[in-house]
Amino acid sequence: MPSPSAPVVLLGAIALGRTGFGASLVLAYGVGMAATLTAVGILLVKLGSRAETLAFRTAFALVSRVAPYTALLTAALVLVVGLSLVARSLPLAL
Numbered sequence: 288m289p290s291p292s293a294p295v296v297l298l299g300a301i302a303l304g305r306t307g308f309g310a311s312l313v314l315a316y317g318v319g320m321a322a323t324l325t326a327v328g329i330l331l332v333k334l335g336s337r338a339e340t341l342a343f344r345t346a347f348a349l350v351s352r353v354a355p356y357t358a359l360l361t362a363a364l365v366l367v368v369g370l371s372l373v374a375r376s377l378p379l380a381l
């Protein structure tokens with residue numbers, strides 16, 4: 288199953304009496320996803336050596352300093368967005 292929605296597509300196709308069409312949709316989605324992930328992987332491997340040489344330039348100095356903290360910054364962003372959504376919905380709930 289290429290995605291969690293694949294069973295929904297298959298069940299919908301079965302309900303409409305078009306099982307072959309549903310299976311072909313799921314197959315096409317899976318092949319497209321595999322091709323995309325393969326292409327991105329090959330691109331990253333080919334660009335890896337170039338990125339290594341760029342890492343020593345001054346333009347990427349900020350990125351190299353911030354990179355170790357990206358997980359913390361992402362978590363903080365998710366927390367801030369979540370708290371703002373809670374604060375925004377409180378007047379409606381009370």
